[in-house]
Amino acid sequence: MDSIHSFDSRHPANLICSLSNQFFHKEWCLGTGGAMSIRDTTTNYIYITPSGVQKELMQPKDLYVLTKNENKNKNRNQPYPYDIIYSPPLKISDCSPLFLACHEHKDANAVIHTHSQNSVLITLLFDKEFNISNMEQIKAMPSGRKDPETGKQINLSFNDNLCIPIIDNRPHEHDLLNSLKDVFEKYPNACAVLVRRHGLFVWGPTIDKAKIYNESIDYLLGLAIKMHQLNIHI
Ligand SMILES: CSC[C@@H](O)[C@@H](O)C(=O)COP(=O)(O)O
Numbered sequence: 001m002d003s004i005h006s007f008d009s010r011h012p013a014n015l016i017c018s019l020s021n022q023f024f025h026k027e028w029c030l031g032t033g034g035a036m037s038i039r040d041t042t043t044n045y046i047y048i049t050p051s052g053v054q055k056e057l058m059q060p061k062d063l064y065v066l067t068k069n070e071n072k073n074k075n076r077n078q079p080y081p082y083d084i085i086y087s088p089p090l091k092i093s094d095c096s097p098l099f100l101a102c103h104e105h106k107d108a109n110a111v112i113h114t115h116s117q118n119s120v121l122i123t124l125l126f127d128k129e130f131n132i133s134n135m136e137q138i139k140a141m142p143s144g145r146k147d148p149e150t151g152k153q154i155n156l157s158f159n160d161n162l163c164i165p166i167i168d169n170r171p172h173e174h175d176l177l178n179s180l181k182d183v184f185e186k187y188p189n190a191c192a193v194l195v196r197r198h199g200l201f202v203w204g205p206t207i208d209k210a211k212i213y214n215e216s217i218d219y220l221l222g223l224a225i226k227m228h229q230l231n232i233h234i
């Protein structure tokens, strides 16, 4: 199918495969953990990883492609109106309802889900939120505010607080949907959520931004864990 095969390394299908391989080598998605979704802003097609496969070995032909269908009836497992227009002989990611929620409610064009040890450990140290400030890397994170003249996202400043909400894990990914929607409501500026004893979901306006946010968050989580071990207070 044309929508998944491209020689362009920036095509969403190629990006999902190359980034998943990179994230595996960072130990963010070992043993089939982790998943990803990208919306192509020219076609509006959404590319989603398959379920239960070794994410570092995926090829473009293994990805699902979805398109919006406003007339579609919603159900519990598919609460968003999308049709599958390309389906590999695999199951779609269990995270797909959460990914579609980020595309729909946050206007995200990319969502990354990872299982790094930092993202799990931090949820055992903090209860409802992870907060950090006075760290240079915070400046790579979005504030949620836009420059009134350029309309561009303004990033946090060194002294600003970065807050990542934490929700409790549930037996199935789709059971996290209500908690995720609560996060959207309570934390309108958040671009990520930590799931206790599970991992991290990060969304952004582009896949490049989502990757930068994920890398920055994971770095800050790692710092906070080390500071805790050294008895240094955040
Ligand atoms: C190691 S199993 C992990 C899954 O249950 C889930 O949390 C996950 O990250 C990936 O789910 P998947 O359905 O393979 O996209």
Ligand SMILES: [Zn+2]
Residues within 6 Å of the ligand: 033, 034, 113, 114, 115, 198, 199
């Ligand atoms: Zn997971």
